[in-house]
Structures are given as C-alpha cells and as structure tokens.
Amino acid sequence: MTIFSILHCEIRKIIRSNVFGLVFLVFAFGPIMMGVGILSGDGGDLNWQMYLEELVKNLAALGLIGYTFIAAWVFGREFTDKTMKDLLVKPVSRSRIVMAKLLVVLAWNVLLSVYMFAVSLAIGGVLGLTGWSAILIGHIFLRFVVTSLLFIVVTTPGIFLANVSKGYLAPLALILVIVICSNVLASMGFAPYFPWTIPGVFQSTGFLNLSSIIILALTGIAGVVGTFAWWRYAEQP
Template sequence: MKLLSILHCEALKVLRSSVFWIVVISFAAMPIMIGFVSYNNVPDTGWEPYLTDLLGSITAILMIGFSFTSCWVFGREYADKTISELLVKPVSRLYAVLSKFIIIFLWDIMMAFFMFTVVFILGIFIGLKGGSWPLIVNSFLTYLAASLATMVVSTISALLANVSKGYLAPIGLAFLTVIISNVVATAGFSSYFPWTIPSLLLSGIPLGTASITILAVTGIIGFAGTIAWWRFAEQQ
C-alpha cells in the first residue's frame, strides 16, 4: 500500500470523527471570547495592540490544541484497540507513522490559519482602528512562525501517546507544560524551555543558537522517537 493510500485513510479517520469538529469549534470560540471580553466597546482600540495581545493570549491554546491533535491521531489507535489490526496489515510502519505526522501537520496548519482568520474577522466586527495590510501580514507571519515552532514541540505528545498507549498522559503533559511555562517565563528562562520558545517568536524576539538547537532537538526526539517506537518496540 502506497503512502498516498495510507494518507487518504488517515484523513478520513480525522474528518469523519466528531473530535475534528469539536476542535474547530474550540479554536473559534476561544479567541472570540477573549477578544470580546477585552476589546468590545473599548473606544479607540487599534489593530496593533489588539493583534499583539490577542495572539499572545492564544499561545497556550495553540500549545494545548496542537498537543491534542498529535496525541489523538496516535492515541486513538490504542483507545479504539485498532493498533493490533494496523500492525498486522501489509503496510510499512514507516509509511503509517509518516502519514499520521502529515495529517497532524495539515490539521494543525489549517487550524492555525482558521484561528487567525477568526481573530481578523473579529477585529473587523469590533471596528478596530489604525489597521494596514503590512501590519496584518507581518502579524500573520510572526504568528505562523510561532505556530510552526509549537508544532515542532508537539511531536513529544505523539511519542508519549505511543509510549503510554493512549492520549491521557500526553494531554496531561500539555496542561502541565502550560503551567511550567508560566513559571519559566517569570524566571526569565523562556529561551531554554522548548514549550516557551514559540512565545518568543510571537513576541518578535529573535531566537539565539541555544533556543534553535533546543527546539530542533525536541522535534527530532519526538519525531524520530515515534518512528523508532513503531519500528522496534514490542506492540501488544
């Protein structure tokens, strides 16, 4: 079975699941609630502080959301007890893992675009002032870079989902990292903790060599570790 065929099957699993639509609604609801509470009926509100504050506020949402998609795509095989059937099929385990990671990436990137669109439309609805296309585009590119960095660290959730054979442990890790991130940021060590590095990008702070290395190593551990688990670990 070719990679595209496996990829098609994985896409159908996501699209036909109610979880997909729950994630869509959640990603739309959170920025709307935050935006309305903070900026609705506030006079002379501008686009720049709106985008800076709101995009910064949804960093934790991205972290939890992307971690959830990563662990759910892998963890559901254990929760639904379909992992044994998948492993005995004449399908390359490498292709199976790659297809899942591709689906996770497409799902996450779509949700990142969707969330920014919601934020942008909400800003128009509120009636913000002082907006310009260069400002919007620059904010979007900065937000996209932070989103991609968040996707990189979320590979750890995929690995943990396989090691723990479910998605409860990685979901717990996602919430734990949000709490730890606040402590790390307060202590001034954001550039050395993988889950706070995306927030630096969102703040427009250039990443140093150490931060880039930590981010890359974290992503490699999650991605390569998941492949190795499927390839070598004993599956029951």
C-alpha cells in the same frame, strides 16, 4: 500501499470523527472570548495592531494545548479505539504509517492556526477596529504562523508519550504541567531555554538566538525519532 493511500485513509478517519468538528469549535471559541475580553478592557482606544498582538499572545496557550491534543489523539486513538491490530495487518511498513500520521498532524495544526487567525480577523472586522493595514496584517499573520509551526515542533514528545502510554490522556496531563512550568520559568528569565516557551519568545520578539533554535530542533527531533523507534522496535498489541 503507497504513502498517499495511507494519507487518504488517515484524512478520512479524521474527517469522519466527532473530534474534527469539535476542535474547530473550540479553536473558534478561544479567539471569540479573548477578543471580546480584550475589547471590553481597552474600550474604544484599541486598534488593529494592539488587538491582534494582544490576541495572538493570549492564544499561545490554547495553541500549545490544542496542537498537542491533536498530535496525541491521531496516534493515541488507535489504542483507545482498539484499531491498532487492524492498522498493523495492512500491507504497508510501520514507518510509512508513522510518516502519514505526522503529515496529517502537521497539516491539521497548520489549518487550525490559519483558522484561528481568520476568526480573529472576523471579530475585529465586526467590532469596527481602526488602523487596518494589509502590511500590518501580513506581518502579524506571518509571525503567528511561524510561531504556530514552532509550537507544532514541540508537540512531538507528546506524540511519543501517546504511543508509550497507548492513549492520549498522558500527553494532555503532561502539557498541563508544562504550561504551569512555562509560566514559572518565563518569569525567572529561562524562556529562551525551555522548549515550550521558546515559541512564545519568537512571538514576542520575532527573533530566536542560536541556543534556542538548537534546543527547539533537538526537542522536535527527539520526539520524532522516539516515535519511529517505538513503532519499529516496541512490541505492539
């Protein structure tokens, strides 16, 4: 089997699952509730720039949890659904299976980030915000997509944990702890040095220093390498 055949199988499994539609509903619910809350608090003085910058900032936690859940679920469901044995008997190398799953996770999460932003734009349009500018929207959208990609990078340790724990509950528990730690460390000034707060730094400033980039890259690489190594050397069920 080629990598494209495996990708096709993975995409079909995801689209046919109940989780696929449910995740889109959850990702729409977040922008809707946050947008309404922001507008209710600021009244009629809110414009497009204030609205989107505040909304995107508030969506960071939802994105981190959501992206991690998706990444962990794509791998962990093979254990919870007891389909790992069926997957391993296919005439394809384990590295190709891992690569296909990683590509699916990346594509799904990027699609969701664009979807969240589109829902946010729709809410702002319905509420009649002032100050629309294509340049402004494009700038915020670009920063939001880059931030989403940075959050996706730090989901790789969750993927590794999903394989080690043979499920997706452990990564979700870990990410809840990380969210709490992120708030504490950010308040202490360590946001540029903690992998899961670094994307938020970029969202706020549009810039990352070299140490933050290195920390982020090492975190992402460690998760990917660990996942490939686990599939290669760990005893499978």
